[in-house]
Amino acid sequence: EPEVTQTPSHQVTQMGQEVILRCVPISNHLYFYWYRQILGQKVEFLVSFYNNEISEKSEIFDDQFSVERPDGSNFTLKIRSTKLEDSAMYFCASRDRGLAGGRDEQFFGPGTRLTVL
């Protein structure tokens, strides 16, 4: 069964450093997402991406964040200058297409645990 993969599984970085989290969505999917989950808290939407551009972003997704689909398979989240409060689990997700009134299943990856020291 196809699945979303993410690398690395755990990233430790120093405050102020740049990090890039990588995701390989399911190959025929068209919509891509990043979510994060701070330990013990709910899953929060960061950004959605469709047709090579950002479709929607949350207030969390400020100028320090960027996303890119550099080729036909990878989807990346970059944090330019990490802060302590960026420590969280980051999940990538993908979806086939937006069928009005249809099944709206997003497939999530296993996540990358980001620890900012």
Add this chain to the structure above:
Amino acid sequence: LAKTTQPISMDSYEGQEVNITCSHNNIATNDYITWYQQFPSQGPRFIIQGYKTKVTNEVASLFIPADRKSSTLSLPRVSLSDTAVYYCLVGDGNDYKLSFGAGTTVTVRA
């Protein structure tokens, strides 16, 4: 997006049926009801989706009354491995994002 309300936690024992009710009083005509499951340190996983009446798959059943202001996820004969957080989400499928609440933490004991 319609706001949802579900219990914070539920305890059960192996072999029992677990029913989690979600309230969504402001559900819109085009909205579907979707449930996700999340195990510790894993991403959420789609369980089931429905619009009205009853939907059943290999994992769960979803009961939706005629007014659609609530829904009940039913997990038959739970096992220890069903211990997880279960999220109820409501949307029309055209939203780009999923909006997760706190979910219901289901703990299954031996």
